[in-house]
Amino acid sequence: MATTKAARKADTKTAEKYRGYLRQMLLIRRFEEKAGEAYSLGKIGGFCHLYIGQEAVAVGCLSQLRPDDYITATYREHGHALTRGIPARQVMAELFGKVTGCSGGRGGSMHLFDVSRGFLGGHGIVGGHIPLAAGIGFAIKYRQQDRVSVCFFGEAAVNNGAFHEALNMAGIWKLPCIFVCENNRYGMGTALDRATATWNISERAASYDMSREVVDGQDLTEVMAAMDRAVVRARRPAAPTLLEIRTYRFVGHSMSDPIHGHYRTKEEVEAHRRRDPIVIWGDRLKEEGLIDDAALHAMDEEVKAEIQDAYDFAEQSPDPAPEALYEHVYAGNGERGTGNGT
Amino acid sequence: MATTKAARKADTKTAEKYRGYLRQMLLIRRFEEKAGEAYSLGKIGGFCHLYIGQEAVAVGCLSQLRPDDYITATYREHGHALTRGIPARQVMAELFGKVTGCSGGRGGSMHLFDVSRGFLGGHGIVGGHIPLAAGIGFAIKYRQQDRVSVCFFGEAAVNNGAFHEALNMAGIWKLPCIFVCENNRYGMGTALDRATATWNISERAASYDMSREVVDGQDLTEVMAAMDRAVVRARRPAAPTLLEIRTYRFVGHSMSDPIHGHYRTKEEVEAHRRRDPIVIWGDRLKEEGLIDDAALHAMDEEVKAEIQDAYDFAEQSPDPAPEALYEHVYAGNGERGTGNGT
Amino acid sequence: MSTSTRGTGNGERGTGRETLSVTVPRSLFPVLPSRHRATMTVLTYRDALNQALREEMVRDPDVFLMGEEVGVYQGAYKVSRGLLEEFGPNRVVDTPITELGFAGVGIGAAMVGLRPIIEFMTWNFALLAVDQIVNSAAKMRYMSGGQVGMPIVFRGPAGAALQLAAQHSQSFEAMYAHIPGLKVVMPATPADAKGLLKSAIRDDDPVVFMEGEMLYNVKGEVPEGEYLIPIGSAEVKRAGDQVTLVCYSKTVAQSLKAADLLEAEGVAAEVLDLRTIRPLDLETILASVRKTHRAVVAEEGWPFAGAGAQVVDEIQREVFDELDAPVLRVTGADVPMPYNRHLEKAAKVSPEKIVAAAKRVLYVA
Amino acid sequence: MSTSTRGTGNGERGTGRETLSVTVPRSLFPVLPSRHRATMTVLTYRDALNQALREEMVRDPDVFLMGEEVGVYQGAYKVSRGLLEEFGPNRVVDTPITELGFAGVGIGAAMVGLRPIIEFMTWNFALLAVDQIVNSAAKMRYMSGGQVGMPIVFRGPAGAALQLAAQHSQSFEAMYAHIPGLKVVMPATPADAKGLLKSAIRDDDPVVFMEGEMLYNVKGEVPEGEYLIPIGSAEVKRAGDQVTLVCYSKTVAQSLKAADLLEAEGVAAEVLDLRTIRPLDLETILASVRKTHRAVVAEEGWPFAGAGAQVVDEIQREVFDELDAPVLRVTGADVPMPYNRHLEKAAKVSPEKIVAAAKRVLYVA
Numbered sequence A, B: 001m002a003t004t005k006a007a008r009k010a011d012t013k014t015a016e017k018y019r020g021y022l023r024q025m026l027l028i029r030r031f032e033e034k035a036g037e038a039y040s041l042g043k044i045g046g047f048c049h050l051y052i053g054q055e056a057v058a059v060g061c062l063s064q065l066r067p068d069d070y071i072t073a074t075y076r077e078h079g080h081a082l083t084r085g086i087p088a089r090q091v092m093a094e095l096f097g098k099v100t101g102c103s104g105g106r107g108g109s110m111h112l113f114d115v116s117r118g119f120l121g122g123h124g125i126v127g128g129h130i131p132l133a134a135g136i137g138f139a140i141k142y143r144q145q146d147r148v149s150v151c152f153f154g155e156a157a158v159n160n161g162a163f164h165e166a167l168n169m170a171g172i173w174k175l176p177c178i179f180v181c182e183n184n185r186y187g188m189g190t191a192l193d194r195a196t197a198t199w200n201i202s203e204r205a206a207s208y209d210m211s212r213e214v215v216d217g218q219d220l221t222e223v224m225a226a227m228d229r230a231v232v233r234a235r236r237p238a239a240p241t242l243l244e245i246r247t248y249r250f251v252g253h254s255m256s257d258p259i260h261g262h263y264r265t266k267e268e269v270e271a272h273r274r275r276d277p278i279v280i281w282g283d284r285l286k287e288e289g290l291i292d293d294a295a296l297h298a299m300d301e302e303v304k305a306e307i308q309d310a311y312d313f314a315e316q317s318p319d320p321a322p323e324a325l326y327e328h329v330y331a332g333n334g335e336r337g338t339g340n341g342t
Numbered sequence C, D: 001m002s003t004s005t006r007g008t009g010n011g012e013r014g015t016g017r018e019t020l021s022v023t024v025p026r027s028l029f030p031v032l033p034s035r036h037r038a039t040m041t042v043l044t045y046r047d048a049l050n051q052a053l054r055e056e057m058v059r060d061p062d063v064f065l066m067g068e069e070v071g072v073y074q075g076a077y078k079v080s081r082g083l084l085e086e087f088g089p090n091r092v093v094d095t096p097i098t099e100l101g102f103a104g105v106g107i108g109a110a111m112v113g114l115r116p117i118i119e120f121m122t123w124n125f126a127l128l129a130v131d132q133i134v135n136s137a138a139k140m141r142y143m144s145g146g147q148v149g150m151p152i153v154f155r156g157p158a159g160a161a162l163q164l165a166a167q168h169s170q171s172f173e174a175m176y177a178h179i180p181g182l183k184v185v186m187p188a189t190p191a192d193a194k195g196l197l198k199s200a201i202r203d204d205d206p207v208v209f210m211e212g213e214m215l216y217n218v219k220g221e222v223p224e225g226e227y228l229i230p231i232g233s234a235e236v237k238r239a240g241d242q243v244t245l246v247c248y249s250k251t252v253a254q255s256l257k258a259a260d261l262l263e264a265e266g267v268a269a270e271v272l273d274l275r276t277i278r279p280l281d282l283e284t285i286l287a288s289v290r291k292t293h294r295a296v297v298a299e300e301g302w303p304f305a306g307a308g309a310q311v312v313d314e315i316q317r318e319v320f321d322e323l324d325a326p327v328l329r330v331t332g333a334d335v336p337m338p339y340n341r342h343l344e345k346a347a348k349v350s351p352e353k354i355v356a357a358a359k360r361v362l363y364v365a
């Protein structure tokens, strides 16, 4: 019967999509592991903040976007960049500081950019990119587009004045913004309740006349559903949302920070690791018969190969030419892209 | 009977106090009128922000404090300074830029200081003194004192990051601070609802785990009662409060701003002028038989004489010596006070 | 129009950096505005800015103005008068008092190709936005490997007016000019205000545009219509060959006055208006000093590492052997601004102070 | 203790301003730390700072430390290691990530007489607090007519480390040194770090104390116990008579290395460590240049209106006739810091660049 066939086809498409999410999460995980390794070998320098444990947030949120939407993120953005489709090669090469990196080797781990994909950084000042995201939302509204500006930030950023000022403007002007607070409970070594007067961050949305939700960030299904609702609100007529997505970072704040120690115990970390977003989603797919162990294994191998390829690519890529030092300080001086996408 | 006598004596004392509040409000009103006049004559320069219409806020709040409490305020602080007991002579002389002014002629209208009275400015950056007030609260707690740090600011300041950051810290650390938002509905020419996503400012206290109240700022009784409750909370064991006191400025933002025009109508201003805090309180005192028209008139004459005296004093006082230009840039260089009170 | 060929170059999109290296023939820069052949109107500095804003907003729908009181209130200093009525609330946007936030909103909008003009009520308040200007605007193009442009103007009045005291009387051009990625423009006359603001709006890089609070009422001839002055070009406002008075913004009028006073004593001073602080028009500066062999730099701000210090550094390095005397500086006093009017006056630059410095480099005092 | 009489002066309460005018006899400044007669211990720069913090917190209960991760985490760079355990959470206070806010909290506490030490995780983030530092801290004493003192220290690492890219690699001393009301201190060695931090904490004025992120692991002899170096005193770190290398913070080691290289070529360079940027120890600078007649200024930051520009300005003004060559500067490249390690290296000051500049002023290259 035609209907059944269509339904089956839809199912196959959905299954494909769902397996794709698993693959994206795995890609992030393996990428980060490799990046950690490369960092230890001195191939990557500077600060390097891994996303291990939080994968469902990026994958769930970005799954609900269109290619013409805009994304801004923090220094902990490898996962978002990969999920948005920047090839692992270009992300890894950027971490290696190579000219083939997505920011030409100038930005590094904290400043990944890809204008062609609406991926607008990679920002290093806590809270600093939240007003930028509001501004991108402002531009969308100015141009009467139905795009969405999505901003990822950590829970520690909500205490910063930049958060407050930006959300207030998004609230007054009803900007098409989704503010995604990835609440991983710590800002470096400071636990949420030592830095934030209210435990329930999403409630701060009330100060900005803004919709809000608290979401389990380890469960991809929950993230997708909440983000879907937020995107619906954000497309015309626009209204902003504050999503508080509760998650956990399974690793240290950056490569120099041990996994546990001064500010959290081994037990705490291990308890959280038991709610691994990849395992939770993988188990669900298995339950629903959408994947089996063999396929999962094959997927993982494929992902690992992709990451190894990215690593090799990064390693073999050239450094920027010495003259590059003075390029791109000002316009008209060596642009590589078209400048700002519209 | 002894009890009756004591009661009558208490009543007399209360009556005296109540009449004192009326006098303080009148003093502010007449002072501001005179300052406006002096400004037009070019005796006062720079910016000059009058407090006419808001008198019950300063008088009501400060009536609940002890001499060892601390006060910080904005550039619209003549009323607070006078109510705190800085002689009108010194305030007027400061507006005239004279060496006899409470800041030695260096600060002017926006920067009134009197350390001996815990009056710590007079600050010109919107929102900028709110963290200072939190810091004063921090010092009180550090020293295990039972003082209170009271901070006056306009409703436009609540959108600023400084407000958010300061209230968050006051909330986490339970500082003995009272944040008094004088909501006169406009920040310069911008109406509250055009700048603030939530109409009900006091609700923002929820973001900071802080007590809150909305108060009718034209009614001295209400202000005193709410401030009393806030002070009780702030003295040990300390907890901060956000008071939103609704009031109205009967005059322009500063001397260069007309009373009505671009951003508010004549009708609106006149409607509000009908709720004059001085009239409301004066009528109450009359109703309760604590004052009559003759006494009121006499009080006004006395106040006017005091203001005229302040004016004459200011006019006759000398300018700072030319060498004063380089004094007080750093310590050990011409201090006049003891430095910071403790 | 006859002026339309003048001073393009930098104003056009995508050529920003060229001002740093391209040599603009001197003949393109009329010494006196009155030599322009375009139709002239006498305007205040304020209205010249207003005209530039209006013309650019008409010309390019991506240009918008945002800041405190720019709309309903018609601008705290009335620079944006009439624009809300003409362009509507989408393009003339009143903001809350959140300098950090709305600077960031402008930067975000510029990241996706709009051309925001962010008005700070005064540059004193922009201290709250320094992080966004320095860490976001000035870095974006570079750290994105050239992908994300930053066509934004931050503008507003700078420096002291009258008796506004310590927090409201500051000159911060040195702070911004210190930062690679930013350009800093400070016009002294109505014509320059118009021509430079138009170029700044068309520039693809972040421009810090500082107006003189005390200059808004100054009147002067302004060419009508299209009139662009390239960013990075100084102008000799008065020719002379005995001493160069380097100046900008408010110190230009003071230097012209000083030149009058010096003339009365038989000294021919050249008044060189930098107009742009970053990038510096070194060529024009050096050409003048090679002629006069003596220079005084006058700036409103504080002395320590002021923009004038950089000018001195460049002069002594590039034409050391041409100098007949050390380069002297006249600056605001090294103190927070006092409220008292006499102290304030003593703290400020004056023509007399410039004359005194000029005489010292001429060894006549 | 034998060193206890050394370098008091400014460190004592209420005498802050004196460093601006008092002349400190040269003999008080040993050329090499090893000439101190106090008991010496070899410490890292980090531990020397830690010792200064601990000693001052023991000495004065009004002193407290506040900032991000200073407590439980033991300091992002471990400068505050052990202090939470020793002094408890009232005196070692972890804050939210709110630089503007906690800088203001510190300033408020200082207004009522506490002596806060505000740690910025790095000075890059302090851009968010510039308003409080400039508009509140630097102005308070002046605008209150001398009533409200401001005994506060803002400290943290400044400048570039390795591959931290554009937003995390900046040197802002010029920005703060521009501001009257502030003092700016930048020690280069462990001993100077200790002696200057102790003086800064005892100073009654706001002190911007910039540590070198790359210096924390540097080791050197540090006098035990009471050891104060007056703010405002430079030190000749190596004597020489052919060229003066003016430097501070990270460029001191680079200049010493450059002096070694120059020595190998027969040139005797004097290495002059400013230690304090504001107030400048002009006397020491001029004394050196009067001897060498040539100077190079090396600073990590950007060139335009950097602190070095002020040094150049002062030298050429005060000893113009003593100069045998223009004063040259070696600075960080005029670009946002790139991430790539080779580009980063090219952007930074190096001993080789200092040598090259020295040779140019010696006209040997």
Ligand SMILES: Cc1ncc(C[n+]2csc(CCOP(=O)(O)OP(=O)(O)O)c2C)c(N)n1
Residues within 6 Å of the ligand: A076, A124, A125, A126, A127, A153, A154, A155, A156, A157, A184, A186, A187, A188, A253, D068, D097, D099, D121, D125, D128
């Ligand atoms: C304004 C500012 N202050 C301090 C820092 C240093 N810093 C980098 S990340 C970080 C913690 C941020 O925590 P959170 O926002 O929760 O994000 P997470 O790292 O947990 O993803 C800090 C303090 C910074 N980058 N910016």
Ligand SMILES: Cc1ncc(C[n+]2csc(CCOP(=O)(O)OP(=O)(O)O)c2C)c(N)n1
Residues within 6 Å of the ligand: B076, B124, B125, B126, B127, B153, B154, B155, B156, B157, B184, B186, B187, B188, B253, C068, C097, C099, C121, C125, C128
């Ligand atoms: C940070 C900052 N931005 C702008 C200004 C200019 N300004 C002075 S007062 C004011 C309005 C403040 O309104 P509100 O806080 O409601 O206080 P009110 O004047 O009504 O008492 C503005 C915009 C300033 N002083 N500080």
Ligand SMILES: [Mg+2]
Residues within 6 Å of the ligand: A154, A155, A156, A182, A183, A184, A185, A186, A187, A188
């Ligand atoms: Mg976190």
Ligand SMILES: [Mg+2]
Residues within 6 Å of the ligand: B154, B155, B156, B182, B183, B184, B185, B186, B187, B188
């Ligand atoms: Mg108001």
